[in-house]
Amino acid sequence: MALTTAPGATRRTGPVAPTPSRTAARRAGLGRKVRDNLTGHAFLIGAVACFAVFSWYPMVRGVVMSFQRTRRGETTWVGWDNYSRIIADPSFWTAWKNTFVFTGLALVLGYAVPFFVAILLNELRHAKGYLRVLVYLPVMLPPASALFLFKFYAYDPSEAGLFNAILTALGLPTSEWMQSPTMTMPAMVIASTWMNMGGAVLIYLAALQNIPGELYEAAEIDGAGVWRRILHVTIPQTRLILALLAMLQIVATMQLFIEPLILANGAGTQDSATSVAYLIYQHGFFQNDLNGAAALGVIMLVVLAGFSAVYLRLTARQD
């Protein structure tokens, strides 16, 4: 991520020819510097306090909690007990399997589709504004609203459901959607992709607009067709964005929670919708097992850190 390359910053203490005011400020010396710093820290304090209390401290506390057990107000160290208990839960592996299936399907659908949609939109010269607004519109809906729409209207297992009506009209067999264990995951991926793809499309569009036109020109002169131009110009030119969004997509989809909760009332038919995040919620807030939930959170963090490491290695090698 190019997060640290802020452009256009000229430092106050930078290599600029000293103007009278600068030398005066420098001569004023240490006292002035300290006072400057004090103001600086005063401006930072609110945000830093919020980060400390609600991000940095919980981070550490989550790890600590995962090795503790609290009973009747007494906290004791229990080593890896929470971890072994969590892993022994039969839902643990089902939840991981489901989460990976969702992430995998979401990479195919929610990652490739927006890229091609962005390429398509970038080629069109008309109705640009309208199409962009349309794609981003679902992102603005509260997820609960959008998911109730899918649950009640689209995934109605009778023939009155929107999707089944379309399938019937096309002469295809209907599906039970959320009632069928095999369709649960694809149905959740479809709903989730519809809700979320707008953001990715817009980011890709911005990246596509930065590709120099001469590259396409040159490729065309060399006799490259449209597909070869996509393969040899578009994809290499946007590879950093592609890699970054793949990473973000994995992190986002691994947290699959509200889709199972609303579409499948939690676990779904035969546990077909249980996800790791849903298990954290179950343990923490229904089974009164906050320590087990914390351990599950740490496991999730380790898995995601593994993905990040792979991502960093892959992107580092490309440069």
Next chain:
Amino acid sequence: MAADSTTRTLISHAQLRRGRGRVLYWAVLSVVVAGFTLVFLGPLYWMVTGALKSGQEIAQTPPTLFPRDPQPRNYVDAWTNLELAKLLFNTFYYATGAVLFQLVFDTAAAYALSKLRPVLGKLILGMMLATLMIPAMVLIVPQYVTVIDLPIVHVNLLDSPFAIWLPLVANAFNIFLLKRFFDSIPEDLMAAAVMDGASPLRTLWSIVLPMSRPILGVVAIFAVTAVWKDFLWPKLVMPSPETRTVSVGIYAFAGGTPMNVVIAASVIAAIPTVVLFLIFQRNIMSGLTTGGLKG
């Protein structure tokens, strides 16, 4: 951000303007416009009109395109039975507070990091940005435990709006967005203000903020949408029916309420963010694409 007509893309303009290319272009354009309208607007139409149908009509095959006998009652029932006025007011109240807290604290922090450069500023920024890598679900349990018994002061924030406002201040993306914008404000302007004897606060107020209106607008809009869209966190920290947000409220009622009424409530809950988007779509889109995601 719209590409001007001279920029060459995948397929050249000349190719699209001539004979077969031109026919193909218009064919693709009409298919895309129609297809996107169906896919992205269609479900919303289905939602708004479906909530007007009777329970009987909704269960009928094949489904009707227009409600045959519109029942505005469903919307009225949703409004009164789910106490949507209160739920919407709560959500609006949390969103307003979130905007204020984020604008005050995040702007101040970004200003300090960009222009005042306190010692350890780089380290603090790095630690803030590192939180972007930590998924929300991982922190949900320790965050919840922290909120029910705040360290040092030992205050319980359950059902208090601060449980929503304060964690939202810890938003590294906002601080990064603001800092980058402030970085682009010429240092000469700041120096001139210092020479005139302006304090840092005064410089922020009279020079930096007026120049930063677009980015402040983007941060404010994102804050509103974040509160409106969030589900699990408000569900956990606002457990009483009196303090619920609209999404959580609809979910809580969904079990024992007729389907059409739930959908009608979902439509009402979605109106504020959709209207906000239609008004500010230009700002939102430019904010998204200038978010420092360049490769």
